[in-house]
Structure formats: structure tokens, C-alpha cells
Amino acid sequence: MNEVPSKLKARAARKSAKREEKKRQIAESAIKALKELGYANTGLRDIAEKNDLSLGMLHYYFEDRTALIIYCVSIYKEVFVRNISEALEKAEGREEVIEAFSEALVYSIVDDETTHRLWYDIRAQAMFDETFRPIVDEIEKKLIGIVRTAFEKAGQDVPENIEISYALLDGVFRYLMQGQIGKNRKSREELIQAFRTLLGQFF
Template sequence: MNDMTQTGRLADRKANKARKRENRKREIAQSAISALKLYGYARTTLRDIASQSEMSLGSLHYYFEDKDELLIYCVRQYKSEFARTISASVRGISNPDRIKTAFCTALAETISTEAELHRLWYDIRNQALFDQAFVPVVDEIEEQLIEMMNPIASERKAKELLYLRFDGAFRYLLQLSVSGRPRELEEMTEVLKAAAG
């Protein structure tokens, strides 16, 4: 066996180990999201998450340094999937009015089906006002959400303004939903379309 073969095998093992670790982190994040949806950021402890994940607290610490790192990982993972879902909702549509309707309908549907997850995003975003550890991930996710506006706006300033208008309407509709006063899907879609202008 030559040195190149040995080096290749070591690199493969290292890559495989990294892949397994990342897969395990994703599994833990899914369990953590369940606990975070129930209790919210402030009331969830690593013990709650470890219990939900059916693993020891020590094992949880092996993958995540603390609750903040785990929450950041969870929200980053969820919001990336959210952006892909919304972008996919307008794929193949060319009419601007239909794009706006499909986009707003997809946003409204996520309020109905994923309110607790959206609540985590607003939780971490608010936390960034008090804790600098959250600022980079909030900036990263907000950039992703601004770019999600591409089907409706092309210029940077227009995308930023559109994101701000959607964010206000979305948060308001989410608040109604989580406080037991949800609006119908059609009404939420109309509110979001009005925010889009």
C-alpha cells in the first residue's frame, strides 16, 4: 500500500465521521425543536432537550456546547428549509400576479402549519437584541429571507422594503395564530398580498 492510498483512506474516514456527526446533530436538532416548540427558548433547558432526544446531558454537550449553540443550529436549519419551501412555491410561474399569490399563500400556510417554529425565529431574533452571540445567525437568516424576495422584487432596496413589510404582516398574523385567534388561510393570504403592495 502506498502513502497516497493510506492518505485517501484517512481522508475518507474523516469525511465519513464528519458526515455521521452532522447527521446526529440534525437528529438532535429535530428533537430539540420539539422541546423548544413546547416551552420556548427561555423556558427550555438542555435537560429538557436531552430528555426529548433520549440522550444524556453529557452526550448532548458532545455535539453542542450550550443551549444557545443548539438553538442557533435549529433555527438555521429550519429557516433554510422554510426559504426553500417558499421559493419552490413559485417555481414555474411566470405571471407576476400569480407569483405574488402563490408566494403569499405559501407564507400563510406556514403560519397555519408551523407557527411554533416561526415563534422560535422571533424568539432568537429578539434575543439578538440582548445577546451578541445571536447577531451573526440573525444577520445570516435575514439576508436569506431578503433574498427569498427575488420572485417579487429584483433590486436590493426593493427586496429589503418588501421583506420589512412582509415581516410586519407575518409577525402580526403569527401572533394572532399563537394566541388562539387564527385567521383563515384566504384572509392571511390577502393581508400578505396587501403588504406586498
């Protein structure tokens, strides 16, 4: 009796999975254009041209540019949060947490500099465009959660104003990341030492 509905559900699930996979592939391709041109200078046509896609294909999966950019930022930050969380998971105690956290943050600055620029671009846009606010709030809650985990793994009491600790760390991260764009780039060791100093004050 339930065989046909079960087959229909399975078929729908496979179709949904394929659609999501294709959607993610398009978004990952779009990120390349967004990293190069930035939010303000990138339209759907630019993304389509740089990735050999038709505008019709983009519109099939994403309602508009905003929907595409929100999806792009969410999948990128998902990877960032996972990488930092995995680094902290292996650390135990104050010194290991400081070292693991510092190295993971610097690794991300050095390897994902242009993608971080896109995140800060979108976060700034959220102050003017409420469409971006839900995804920015969602991502920042996850980032605050990482800072909370770091305090716990370091054996420290989590501050009541954990959001302030996050804001301080984020400010340093953004400043150092931005510095890597100019002529006075810091070495990996100098970046790590900057985070060691800040996290040492936290813990």
C-alpha cells in the first residue's frame, strides 16, 4: 500500500538533493566573481559571464542577486566556522587553545583573504539593506559561539558580555586581514603573535 508513496518520496528526495548540489556548485563558482569584483560591482550578468552560465540558469536557482549572494556567504562561512571549530576541538587547556585558535585564524586570513572581504562587504551592506540582516545575524551567532567554546576549552569562565569579546577579536581579525591587502603585509608569524597576545589577554 505504501510502496508508491515511498518511491515518490525517494524520487523527490533525490531530485531535491541534485538541485541543492547544483545550486551549491553555482554558488561556489559565483564566489570567484564576487571575490574579484566585490558586492557593489557584481551583477548576475557578471557572474554568468565569468562562469559560462546563462542568466536563465542563475534565475532558475536564485530569485535575484541578493538571494545568490546570501547563499554564497552562508556556505563560505559554514566552512570557516567548521574549520575553526575543528581546530579548537583538538585543543585542551589555555596554551593549546591560544595556539590552535591563533593558527586557525591566521590560516584563514592568508588563504581566504578575498572571501573575508566579501563577508565584511555584505555585513556593511546589512546596515543599509535589511534583506541581509537575518543571514548576518545567523552567522555572527555562530562566530560568537566559537569564542564561547574557546573560553570553555581554555578552562575559563565565559564572560557575560561574550559579544564584546567577539567584537574585539573580530576587529583585530578585520584589521589584520585588511593590512594584508596593502604593501605592509605581515608575516604569518607576526599575525600569529598578534592573536596570541590578544587571546592571552582574553584567557
